[in-house]
Amino acid sequence: MTELRATIEQETGRIDKVLTGLFPDYSRSQIQLWLKEGVVAVNGQPVKANYKVKAKDALFVAIPEPETLDVIAEDIPLTIVYEDEDVAVINKPQGMVVHPSAGHSHGTLVNALMYHVKDLSSINGVIRPGIVHRIDKDTSGLLMVAKNDQAHESLAKQLKDKTSLRKYVALVHGEISHDKGTINAPIGRSKVNRKMQAVREDGKSAVTHFTVLERFEGFTLVELKLETGRTHQIRVHMQYIGFPLAGDPVYGPKKTLPGNGQFLHAQMLGFTHPVTDQEMVFEAPLPEVFEKTLEKLRKSH
Numbered sequence: 001m002t003e004l005r006a007t008i009e010q011e012t013g014r015i016d017k018v019l020t021g022l023f024p025d026y027s028r029s030q031i032q033l034w035l036k037e038g039v040v041a042v043n044g045q046p047v048k049a050n051y052k053v054k055a056k057d058a059l060f061v062a063i064p065e066p067e068t069l070d071v072i073a074e075d076i077p078l079t080i081v082y083e084d085e086d087v088a089v090i091n092k093p094q095g096m097v098v099h100p101s102a103g104h105s106h107g108t109l110v111n112a113l114m115y116h117v118k119d120l121s122s123i124n125g126v127i128r129p130g131i132v133h134r135i136d137k138d139t140s141g142l143l144m145v146a147k148n149d150q151a152h153e154s155l156a157k158q159l160k161d162k163t164s165l166r167k168y169v170a171l172v173h174g175e176i177s178h179d180k181g182t183i184n185a186p187i188g189r190s191k192v193n194r195k196m197q198a199v200r201e202d203g204k205s206a207v208t209h210f211t212v213l214e215r216f217e218g219f220t221l222v223e224l225k226l227e228t229g230r231t232h233q234i235r236v237h238m239q240y241i242g243f244p245l246a247g248d249p250v251y252g253p254k255k256t257l258p259g260n261g262q263f264l265h266a267q268m269l270g271f272t273h274p275v276t277d278q279e280m281v282f283e284a285p286l287p288e289v290f291e292k293t294l295e296k297l298r299k300s301h
Contacts (some may be wrong), residue, residue, distance in 0.1 A: 004061040006267045008053050015051040016038065019059070027149045029123045029156075034061060071100055071129075073114035076107065079114065081282050081285025086151040086275050087144060088117055088130075091284045094140040094260055099128045113145060118143070121152035132156055133229055138249075139169070141289050142269035154274030159229060165270030168234060169213070169286065171263035171293065172243040173253060174213050176220045183208045183237040187230040196250060197232045197242045205255040208237045216297040219246060219257075223267075234264060246293075259289055 004023055011018045012049065016035060020028045034040050035049045041060045042051060053059075079091040092098070095296065097108045113120060113130055120130030123146075130145040132155045144164075146152035160166040188203030190196040208225035214221040224234050235251045238244055244252035248262035257263070270281040286294075 003061065004059075004065040006059045008055055008057040008059065010055070011053060013052065014049060015042070015047055015053050015059075016049045018053050019061070024061075027123070027153060028152055029149065034063065034125075037064070039064060053085045071110055071114060072106070073118075074106065074111040075115050076112035077110040078109075078116050080282065082280070083117065086147050087155070087273065088113075088147060089280075089282050090143045090145055090268060092135060092140060092143055092266075094138055094287055094289075097137045098134040098143070099131055101296065105146065109143070115146065117147065119147045121147060123149050123151045123152045123156075133159055135266055136232065136235075136262075136264075138247075139264045139266065141266025141288075142282055142284050143266070144269060146269060146274075148248040155271060158271050162227055163272070165268060165281065166226045166229070166266065167268035168226070169247045169267045169290075170222050170224055170234060170238065171257070171290070172220050172222060172238050173218065173246055173256070174220060174243045175215050175218065176210075176222065176243055179212050181210050181241075183210070183241055185237060185240055187233060187236055195234045199236060204228075204230055206233050206237065208234060210257065214294075219297060221294065235262060257293055259293065263290055263293065265290060
């Protein structure tokens with residue numbers, strides 16, 4: 001165990017900011033994690049991140065030993081769209097879980113990343129190394145991955161500040177009559193089914209913009225731009241306005257198009273590079289099953 005000690009002389013403000021200034025070798029996200037874990041004490045008492053430091057406060061941090069990484073690197077095929085020393089962009093296939101969890105200890109994107117990319121940020125712990133954001137198992141498309149903590153903090157801030165670009169393509173049930181729309185409806189955990197999300201007045205703010213790309217008999221192809229990134233946001237919002245995703249086993253109708261889950265693809269991803277400040281934009285083609293389904297709909301239409 002590593003120990004950090006300091007006595008406050010003139011510094012003021014929240015303890016997480018003060019500790020970041022006192023110990024620049026550690027990121028603010030890492031310090032906030034210590035505060036959550038209760039390993040930061042002031043005058044012998046554990047404190048939270050919002051504690052305001054005072055003169056003569058004695059700070060003590062007992063940094064726990066790093067957890068042994070029990071997630072196994074696996075040689076799983078992985079499409080790496082871009083990679084440098086700081087970031088990687090992955091085109092995740094439909095059917096792949098992003099990170100290990102109960103019932104999914106192997107075959108995840110993280111298992112594959114640990115084999116192919118290796119250097120990954122530690123901010124989200126041993127189960128989610130490098131993972132800045134996620135997409136559902138049966139959603140395909142682009143994900144950004146952080147290879148160090150500095151890059152992770154920058155990419156996470158861009159997501160929080162809504163400056164990153166995330167565009168999806170989805171096939172939905174029904175024929176949407178208007179060409180564009182915005183769904184602004186808060187999302188929270190469903191009171192009926194704890195495994196589902198739902199539009200709730202007391203939920204977290206959620207905003208989705210959509211544009212109609214193509215109409216078919218009984219279906220519409222839409223492009224969706226996310227302002228926020230709530231769990232199942234697109235699936236919940238499209239169900240909410242009466243146009244659930246085709247193939248969605250949870251939020252859509254049971255009788256739908258044949259496939260392997262919802263027809264939802266994270267097609268475009270953009271962000272500012274955390275080190276070079278270069279604007280990066282990536283695009284991934286629709287999966288083969290998605291394209292073939294559209295061809296069939298065009299022919300029947």
